[in-house]
Amino acid sequence: MNDSGKALRTGFTTGACAAAATKASLSMLLSGLRVHEAVIRLPGGQCAGFSVTESRRSGISATACVKKDGGDDPDVTSGLSICSEVSLRPDLQDGTVLFLHGEGVGTVTLAGLGIPLGEPAINPVPRTMITGVVRTLLDRYGVSGGASVRISVPGGAALAEKTMNARLGVLGGISIIGTSGIVVPYSGQAYLDSIRRALQVAAENGCRELAISAGARSENALRSVFPGLPEQAFIHYGNRIGKTLEMIGDIGGFERVVVGVMLAKCTKLAQGELDLSSRSVGLDREFIAGLAAKTGYPESTGERIMERELVRSVVELIPFRAQEPFYRELAEACRSTCASVIPSIGLTFVLISQEHGCIVCPD
Numbered sequence: 001m002n003d004s005g006k007a008l009r010t011g012f013t014t015g016a017c018a019a020a021a022t023k024a025s026l027s028m029l030l031s032g033l034r035v036h037e038a039v040i041r042l043p044g045g046q047c048a049g050f051s052v053t054e055s056r057r058s059g060i061s062a063t064a065c066v067k068k069d070g071g072d073d074p075d076v077t078s079g080l081s082i083c084s085e086v087s088l089r090p091d092l093q094d095g096t097v098l099f100l101h102g103e104g105v106g107t108v109t110l111a112g113l114g115i116p117l118g119e120p121a122i123n124p125v126p127r128t129m130i131t132g133v134v135r136t137l138l139d140r141y142g143v144s145g146g147a148s149v150r151i152s153v154p155g156g157a158a159l160a161e162k163t164m165n166a167r168l169g170v171l172g173g174i175s176i177i178g179t180s181g182i183v184v185p186y187s188g189q190a191y192l193d194s195i196r197r198a199l200q201v202a203a204e205n206g207c208r209e210l211a212i213s214a215g216a217r218s219e220n221a222l223r224s225v226f227p228g229l230p231e232q233a234f235i236h237y238g239n240r241i242g243k244t245l246e247m248i249g250d251i252g253g254f255e256r257v258v259v260g261v262m263l264a265k266c267t268k269l270a271q272g273e274l275d276l277s278s279r280s281v282g283l284d285r286e287f288i289a290g291l292a293a294k295t296g297y298p299e300s301t302g303e304r305i306m307e308r309e310l311v312r313s314v315v316e317l318i319p320f321r322a323q324e325p326f327y328r329e330l331a332e333a334c335r336s337t338c339a340s341v342i343p344s345i346g347l348t349f350v351l352i353s354q355e356h357g358c359i360v361c362p363d
Contacts, residue, residue: 011071012050013178014082014189015126016042016152020050021084028057029086030141035064040133042181044124053081061087070183076159077174085150086134092146095135099127100148104156105176108171110232112204113197121165121175122151129181146227151176164194168201168229173329191238196247202232203253211241212237212244213260213352214276221352222260225360230256239265242274242283245341256346263320263353264311270333273343288314291333295325312353320356327351331361 024038039049054065063085070078087100092098099120106121114124122130127238134147156174160166165175179193202210211222212235219234237244241259248254262271265276267288288311289302297318304317318326331349338347349361 008073011075011078011183012048013126013181013183014068014077014080014153014174014176015123015129015178015330016048016124016181017050017066017068017082018084018122018176019129019133019181020048021052021064021066021082021151022086022130022149023137024050024052024055024066024087025062025084026053026134026137026147028064029060029088030137030143031063032057036314038064038066039315040129041180043129044180048181050238054083066284075183077153080153080155080159082176083152083154084130087148087150087201088143088145090145091146094144094146095131095138096146097127097131097134098146098148099130100150102150103153104153104159104173105151106156106160106165106170106173108169109171110115110201110205112174112201113168113170114200120151121170121173122179123175123177123194124183125179128178139335151353156198157241164198164236167234168198185266188238188240192240192243192247195235195237195240195244196251198232198235199244199247199251202235202249205230205232207233208254209256209258210235210248210254211234211258211260212241212248214238214262214265217354218262218352219261221358222258222350225350225358226258239275241269241276241338242341245338250344254345256348257342258348259334260350260352260358261334263315263351266330266334270330271338272337274337292318292326295329298327312355315353315356320351320353320359322359322361327359328361331359335361335363 020038020040024035028035037049050066052064053067056063065081065083068077068080068082101120108115108121160174210233213219215236268276285306289305292302335347335349347363351359
């Protein structure tokens, strides 16, 4: 629901759009008739219809496009055209689909994405959807051989420059993604999927130590402290630190995780909160004042903390430096929370102040 109580509209992933465009192209190629709508079955079993915005046929090839609709989710790919050019390939084994490079879709250059190196960045689930569409239609029309599929996204290369694709080894365009085919508004599933892909790339490319942080600013702070870590070792968790740690444990193979947290967020983590978004947990002045009292600061410090509106203003009362017991205790509380998720992996904790730098707290 939005603020007015109206139900939010779901949308479709780029993978679902690519499968629909492929069905429209191949249907037109096999039937000789122009297709205005393509209905596909999503991975969950439900059917979805897509309007075809553009189509053309030329000899043994046909191209169709659908417009990406992310629903009410703030999806950066919404409005883009997802196009599929399909060509019949009698030289291929029956039902085989050959994926070709298309405009705006990246090329995979690093292991870990479940896609052969050098191929277009069409993720495994969309590949399965597209292959299923092709095989069903070829069988229905009694056509032997296979087909080549070229997915293109005009404008995808420019959009990719604003993403983390290059770090994942996807160069020159966006990825065609999606596990369910459906975009649920504000669910954050696409972001979590991107974290998992980044972790898989890190694991497959030999990273045994990770440095996780909320975003670009905190990553830059970690890079200044750990300059020897490779680019793939730096992972953004946004506010979903708990889910990120779970995925680190699930994927396995990592020996140490450097956890960087901005001072404004670390008090939430110290209290056991694994979702650091402001809507999930508020500022707890009593907790911060209690921590100051526990670590030997005078009562007057706690009273002044109770008057503060922002966590980061605590540095005006307790200098932000490693020898201050308050920050060491704060880091230990954060470490305890994280260790409850990944108890067998070493943790180095880094508290980050935008104005005052970093406090590194090894285990």
